[in-house]
Amino acid sequence: TQLLEQSPQFLSIQEGENLTVYCNSSSVFSSLQWYRQEPGEGPVLLVTVVTGGEVKKLKRLTFQFGDARKDSSLHITAAQPGDTGLYLCAGARGADGLTFGKGTHLIIQP
């Protein structure tokens, strides 16, 4: 079973600050997906990165896929209270489906 290590596990910062969440593995993935989960709901896809070195931007969120396709990062600029939630990275590897990291619990304090 491939493992995805996500860090930090918990992060509480003030509104307006920047943050980065990391997702690392020793395995190569065909793609890396980031999800956000709010209480009482299922995870919702934010982005999929496929190409090594790829960078995708979604408003204040920037996602990067490592050159070797083993790691990824999520950077949030000027965090807002609405960004609060559980962020999950997931690696895809053919018919094995998705392997999820353990998640980062993010709290943005007003």
Add this chain to the structure above:
Amino acid sequence: DTAVSQTPKYLVTQMGNDKSIKCEQNLGHDTMYWYKQDSKKFLKIMFSYNNKELIINETVPNRFSPKSPDKAHLNLHINSLELGDSAVYFCASSQGFGWAQHFGDGTRLSIL
């Protein structure tokens, strides 16, 4: 319209009982999944079905059995429920393996 819907949302039952959770997707996807999310929010895949065939069967107890009457449905039946089965169970679907997954809102199972 809800893309992936699962019922019930809450399920409280006693140890030893048998229960089922239903899942339906209206996205026309070929692949459906069941995940278990524990109290620490770790999502672990249990099963996936592709075109009515079981593709992945992780090391889950055989008390858990997925049943897919058609491509749009993947139900989860659990026999002889145990205390450790308490968790949130999520159904998901995707166009295929490796594609973005669409999740239901979860079924919160509590074993008394």
